[in-house]
Amino acid sequence: MVESRPTWGIFGGAFDPPHLGHLCVAALALATGELDRLLVVPTFDHPFGKRMAPWGERLAMTRLAFAPLARVEVSSIEETLPRPSLTLQTVAALCEAHPAVRWRLVVGSDTLGDRPSWHRFDEVERLAEPLVIGRAGHEPEPSGLVVPDVSSTALREALAAGAEVRGRLDPAVERFIRARGLYGAAARG
Numbered sequence: 001m002v003e004s005r006p007t008w009g010i011f012g013g014a015f016d017p018p019h020l021g022h023l024c025v026a027a028l029a030l031a032t033g034e035l036d037r038l039l040v041v042p043t044f045d046h047p048f049g050k051r052m053a054p055w056g057e058r059l060a061m062t063r064l065a066f067a068p069l070a071r072v073e074v075s076s077i078e079e080t081l082p083r084p085s086l087t088l089q090t091v092a093a094l095c096e097a098h099p100a101v102r103w104r105l106v107v108g109s110d111t112l113g114d115r116p117s118w119h120r121f122d123e124v125e126r127l128a129e130p131l132v133i134g135r136a137g138h139e140p141e142p143s144g145l146v147v148p149d150v151s152s153t154a155l156r157e158a159l160a161a162g163a164e165v166r167g168r169l170d171p172a173v174e175r176f177i178r179a180r181g182l183y184g185a186a187a188r189g
Contacts, residue, residue, distance in 0.1 A: 007034060010094060010128055011106040012041040012087060014152065016052045017177060018065035019168050021150030025133045026069055028147060029106045034131060037071050038106065039094070043085045044078035047119065053182055055079065064172040086119045091127045103128035108135040108147070160184035 009029050015022065026038055042062050044055055052058060063074045078085045081093055087105070095103060105128040115121045134146040150168050158165050160183055165174060178187045 005100055005102045006036040007102045007104060008098070009035040009038040009104045009106040009131060010041060010091060011038055012043060012090065014046060014050065014052050015040075015042045015058050015062045015065070016152050017058070017155060017169065017173055017182070018062045019150045019152060019155055019173075020170065021135075021147050021168075023065060023069065023170070024147035025106065025108055025135075026066065026072055028133050029131055030069070030071055032131065035071075035104060035106075037073065038069075039073055039075045040066050041075045041078060041090055044081070045083040045085045047084040047086055048117075049084075057176075057180060057182060061173050061176055064176060065170045067172075068170075088118075088120050088124050088127075091124055095127055104131040105129070106131050106133065108133055110135045110149075156183040162186060 011022075011026055011029065013022065026040065029035055030038055040062060042055075042058050043052070046052060053061075059074070059076055066072045066074055077093060077097075078090055081089050091103060091105065095101075105124060107130050109132055118124065136146050136149040155165055155168055159177060162185075169177070177183060178185050181187070
């Protein structure tokens with residue numbers, strides 16, 4: 001009898017803040033039936049120098065956001081890796097830590113055009129074959145599954161302007177943001 005290797009997905013990002021579009025990507029990735037488990041990996045130090053909310057707060061928000069999804073774990077592995085955070089380093093470290101696992105890199109179709117800017121994307125693909133989830137407004141995927149086009153940038157702007165963000169952020173994440181005044185968001189009474 002041949003025992004098959006478990007397949008785990010890696011879903012990385014700034015998660016600044018994590019929003020319902022991110023949850024949709026994770027849920028669809030799991031719904032494909034191709035993954036036994038999904039690791040959500042917040043970026044510790046953005047490779048392009050992008051300013052982000054503090055690591056600890058993004059990690060906490062990501063844990064709150066993804067808590068409702070079964071078979072999902074939020075990993076802090078990038079905290080222990082060299083800076084800046086590179087997908088190749090993260091994937092290689094996970095492959096080394098879990099050699100019996102077959103890895104898939106979960107990405108939204110909106111990121112496919114950015115492949116040339118990734119560090120050694122061909123090597124990333126070799127270690128963790130991409131599992132592409134469609135995103136509204138971008139090239140459709142053969143599956144036809146598409147997640148809404150929710151933007152962390154637009155959410156940060158809306159929070160700073162005091163605009164409504166209901167339906168785009170998990171309520172626990174919104175409460176966390178407002179309690180800490182992240183992104184210029186005011187607490188609501």
